[in-house]
Every structure is written in C-alpha cells, then in structure tokens.
Amino acid sequence: MRTGICKHFGQCGGCSFQDISYSVQMLCKEESIRELMLAYGINCELKPINSYKEWFYRNKMEFSFGRNEGITCGLYKKGSHGELIDVSECLIFSKDAGIVLKAVKDFFTMKGNSVYNKFSHKGFLRNLVMRETKFTNELMLGLVTTSSEELDKDGFTSMLKRLNLNSTLKSVYRIVNDSISDAVIFEKKELLFGEPFIEEKLDEFKFKIAIDSFFQVNPLAIRNLYGKIRDYAKLSKEEKVLDLFCGGGSIGIFLAGMAKFVWGVEVSQAIIDCAWQNAKENNIENISFFTADARAFLNTQGTFYKDIDVLIINPPRPGLSNKIIRAVLRLNPKTIFYSSCNPDTLFANLKELSVAYKPEFIEPFDFFPHTPHLETLVLLRRL
Numbered sequence: 489m490r491t492g493i494c495k496h497f498g499q500c501g502g503c504s505f506q507d508i509s510y511s512v513q514m515l516c517k518e519e520s521i522r523e524l525m526l527a528y529g530i531n532c533e534l535k536p537i538n539s540y541k542e543w544f545y546r547n548k549m550e551f552s553f554g555r556n557e558g559i560t561c562g563l564y565k566k567g568s569h570g571e572l573i574d575v576s577e578c579l580i581f582s583k584d585a586g587i588v589l590k591a592v593k594d595f596f597t598m599k600g601n602s603v604y605n606k607f608s609h610k611g612f613l614r615n616l617v618m619r620e621t622k623f624t625n626e627l628m629l630g631l632v633t634t635s636s637e638e639l640d641k642d643g644f645t646s647m648l649k650r651l652n653l654n655s656t657l658k659s660v661y662r663i664v665n666d667s668i669s670d671a672v673i674f675e676k677k678e679l680l681f682g683e684p685f686i687e688e689k690l691d692e693f694k695f696k697i698a699i700d701s702f703f704q705v706n707p708l709a710i711r712n713l714y715g716k717i718r719d720y721a722k723l724s725k726e727e728k729v730l731d732l733f734c735g736g737g738s739i740g741i742f743l744a745g746m747a748k749f750v751w752g753v754e755v756s757q758a759i760i761d762c763a764w765q766n767a768k769e770n771n772i773e774n775i776s777f778f779t780a781d782a783r784a785f786l787n788t789q790g791t792f793y794k795d796i797d798v799l800i801i802n803p804p805r806p807g808l809s810n811k812i813i814r815a816v817l818r819l820n821p822k823t824i825f826y827s828s829c830n831p832d833t834l835f836a837n838l839k840e841l842s843v844a845y846k847p848e849f850i851e852p853f854d855f856f857p858h859t860p861h862l863e864t865l866v867l868l869r870r871l
C-alpha cells in the first residue's frame with residue numbers, strides 16, 4: 489500500500505481507491521465481476537477490462553462554498569453532513585481546478601460576500617460548477633448564488649479571463665438558486681461571458697454541452713464504449729434500434745449511420761431537448777426521441793415497435809424493475825446491449841432475462857478510476 493496521491497485523499501469522499509495501485513484496482517474490479525458471474529450462475533466469456541486515462545478524466549464537478557478565515561470552496565468531508573474540505577486540487581477532474589478555485593476564493597474573500605448556510609438558508613455564495621471537455625479542452629464555469637447580494641459581474645469575469653489556464657475558458661454563467669434544496673438547481677441562469685455551450689467531440693460527432701445538461705462523466709471512456717457497441721452490433725442499415733434510457737441520445741447517434749432507424753426513450757424533457765439538439769448538430773435524420781418513462785413507453789407506444797432488432801438498455805443504478813423486464817421480454821428484440829454502472833442490479837437483471845436471453849460476453853469498462861465504480865457491457869442474444 490502507498491499513500492494517496494491527491495492532497496485531500498482520506499478526507500474527501502471522492503476517490504476511495506487512491507491508495508491502491510491502479511493495476512490492483514483493475515484486478516479487484518475484474519474479480520468482483522467474476523464473483524457475480526459465479527453467484528448468479530452466468531457462464532459466458534469475460535472480456536478484459538478496458539482502462540483509460542487514470543487521472544483528469546472527469547468532465548464535471550460541483551464544488552460548494554464555505555468560510556474559514558476567508559472564503560473556502562471544495563467538497564464535503566467523507567461521511568459528514570456539512571463539513572467542507574477546502575479543495576486546492578482535484579486529480580480526477582482538471583489541471584485547472586486548483587487555479588480557478590484559488591482565484592475565485594481570493595476574489596470573494598476580497599469582495600466580502602457572504603456564504604450560504606444550508607441550515608439557516610441565509611447567505612449568498614453556494615456552488616461553483618465546472619465543466620471541461622476532454623477532446624476539445626474547453627472550460628465552462630457556473631457560479632451559483634442566491635439573489636440576496638449584488639455580484640460584481642464585470643470584476644468576476646475580468647478576473648477569470650486573466651487566469652493562465654490549460655483549457656480555454658469559453659463560458660461563464662451566474663446561476664441564481666434561492667431554493668432550500670441542497671442540490672444545484674438552475675432556477676435562473678445568466679451568461680456573463682462567452683458562449684452558451686462548450687462542445688465535446690467524440691469521434692466524428694459533436695456534442696454541445698450546456699451548464700445544466702446531462703453528459704456522461706468520462707468522455708474518453710464513453711467514446712470507446714459507444715464505438716465498441718457500434719462494432720459489436722454489425723448493423724447493415726436494415727436494423728431498427730431502440731435506445732431505452734437514452735439520455736442525450738449519444739449511443740443512438742453513434743449507431744444511426746449504420747441502422748435503418750433509431751428511437752430513443754428518456755424520462756427527462758430537458759435531456760430529450762439535448763438529444764434532439766445533438767441529433768440536429770450531427771445531421772442525423774433517422775432518429776427520433778420520446779419523453780417517457782421506459783415502462784410506460786414499452787407498455788403503450790412500445791407495442792407498435794414489434795420488430796426491434798437491437799435494444800440498448802443503459803438504466804440508472806437501480807437497474808430494471810420486474811415490470812420493465814416483462815415488457816422487454818414481450819418486446820422480444822433479437823439482440824440486447826445492456827450497459828450498466830451497477831454490477832449488482834445488472835446481474836440480478838441478467839438472471840431474470842435468462843428465460844429468453846443468453847449473454848454472449850461481458851465486458852467491463854473502468855469509467856471511474858480510483859473509485860469503486862465500474863461500467864459493464866453485456867451482449868445478450870435471444871435464445
């Protein structure tokens with residue numbers, strides 16, 4: 489064992505595996521999948537785990553403001569309910585994180601603005617949202633405050649523009665959030681400087697990222713996962729593809745060029761708006777999106793899509809409910825790609841699907857180095 493590399497390791501709850509060498513982390517993750525295969529009696533090929541850049545892979549962080557002698561800004565301490573670590577570096581996010589955090593803290597310490605208190609619901613400074621594209625190196629900042637004090641907008645943007653950053657500062661927002669919820673809520677957003685979006689590039693596709701839009705956190709890894717799904721699917725422009733839990737539509741956008749038609753289903757209207765925009769941006773015309781709950785969709789509109797060839801399933805951590813599993817079995821697609829960020833619910837679902845589907849292979853992707861999390865792709869064929 490060696491000590492963690494990041495200054496905040498041990499205090500910050502972010503990357504609990506940092507004191508384990510990366511090659512051992514990979515072995516542990518692979519082993520955990522083998523154990524689940526054994527426990528659920530799933531017998532198929534386990535492909536080697538895919539790994540990427542170990543550091544600076546995340547494209548988004550939300551830091552919170554606090555106060556010590558001056559203003560602090562960082563992440564909540566592991567297991568605490570409100571104790572903040574004043575962050576000066578974040579090695580899984582961006583080389584610019586420390587530079588921006590220091591400058592923003594110094595600026596507001598000098599200005600004398602107050603910090604929001606999540607218990608009394610009083611005060612001004614709440615969060616700093618940072619988003620960084622990894623293939624195009626663009627940076628977007630969002631300062632989240634209440635409306636209780638004046639912000640020196642010109643002073644704030646001029647100070648940020650003077651910073652010597654590795655990425656290009658493309659966009660600065662001020663977000664007003666007067667809600668009592670502790671989450672970052674984009675009640676009102678105002679572009680203080682630059683472009684409304686930053687743009688990420690995955691292979692030949694461009695994705696516009698707004699301050700409040702959904703985008704998978706590790707772009708290098710998702711480019712690889714989506715590319716692999718496209719290769720494994722071997723589409724011939726004849727196939728109908730349904731992408732359940734489609735998010736911003738990126739898997740469907742990767743597949744559309746090789747498919748006859750792609751439908752995407754996603755519960756959030758704001759995310760579906762991004763999906764339409766992404767399809768338009770990439771001139772993809774054989775794709776359509778539905779704002780719907782996956783189960784409701786399969787039980788209603790889904791009955792019109794009887795001859796789906798390829799079903800993509802990429803659900804949130806709780807996986808598929810029994811009712812969705814039954815709806816998927818009724819849909820009866822030839823091939824299913826199930827990609828999950830929670831191996832426990834994935835394997836429980838594989839067992840339930842085994843009445844009609846056999847896994848051809850399981851392939852883990854280390855989307856989240858230095859954390860216990862793992863993305864896993866399974867290719868299932870109809871029996």
Ligand SMILES: C[S@@+](CC[C@H](N)C(=O)[O-])C[C@H]1O[C@@H](n2cnc3c(N)ncnc32)[C@H](O)[C@@H]1O
Nearest residue numbers: 733734735736754755756780781782802803804
């Ligand atoms: C793991 S993300 C998948 C994102 C997408 N496949 C991608 O690669 O960008 C899961 C998505 O499912 C959506 N979601 C959650 N519950 C849902 C439901 N019941 N029906 C449809 N979509 C849902 C979430 O909003 C989220 O965008």
